[in-house]
Amino acid sequence: MKKYPAVFLDRDGTLIEEVGYLDRLDRLKLFPDSARAVRLINMSGMKAVVATNQSGIARGYFTEAVVEMLHVHLQKLLLAQGAQIDRFYYCPHHPTEGLGLYRKVCPCRKPEPGMLRQAAEEMNLDLSRSYLIGDMPTDIEAASRAGIKSVLVRGGCLPGHTPDLPHEEWEGRAWPDRIAASLLDAVRWIIQDLEP
Numbered sequence: 001m002k003k004y005p006a007v008f009l010d011r012d013g014t015l016i017e018e019v020g021y022l023d024r025l026d027r028l029k030l031f032p033d034s035a036r037a038v039r040l041i042n043m044s045g046m047k048a049v050v051a052t053n054q055s056g057i058a059r060g061y062f063t064e065a066v067v068e069m070l071h072v073h074l075q076k077l078l079l080a081q082g083a084q085i086d087r088f089y090y091c092p093h094h095p096t097e098g099l100g101l102y103r104k105v106c107p108c109r110k111p112e113p114g115m116l117r118q119a120a121e122e123m124n125l126d127l128s129r130s131y132l133i134g135d136m137p138t139d140i141e142a143a144s145r146a147g148i149k150s151v152l153v154r155g156g157c158l159p160g161h162t163p164d165l166p167h168e169e170w171e172g173r174a175w176p177d178r179i180a181a182s183l184l185d186a187v188r189w190i191i192q193d194l195e196p
Ligand SMILES: [Mg+2]
Pocket: 010, 011, 012, 013, 014, 134, 135, 136
């Protein structure tokens, strides 16, 4: 069976604005170049897969139904611009916060690579030709643990690049293969890197 390369996209701070525990439709804002970037992925034949940590569920800030509704809305915004996400994955857990079944050490919360591995399994993806784009050290680390290349965008820049993130957050973490100025830049680089 044919296997597909994929671009895994972090959601908050990468595809849409980081607002801190997104819980309402009216707070969901795509970055200006997000639809164009996703459309490029769609046209390249790669799968576009969102993988997002949503510990707000474990913390009791919102429910899984809210996250799923937000993803339907996000998809609608993208479709209106001719782009689409092939599948959304989220981790609702947290190792120490919250109550009940959601409070656990799980294999899906980034920097663990569980969501990427699950997607590879369910979507018949070729991880050896896949990439991840994210804005945090934990995104880049998850990619590294899954054995895929990664691109860092925006806020989570490396020490020496911008002061956005404390250097300690990079300690012991994998570094990205590329730092991009925007999501669109990141996707353009990936497409070139995949088919030089
Ligand atoms: Mg993020």
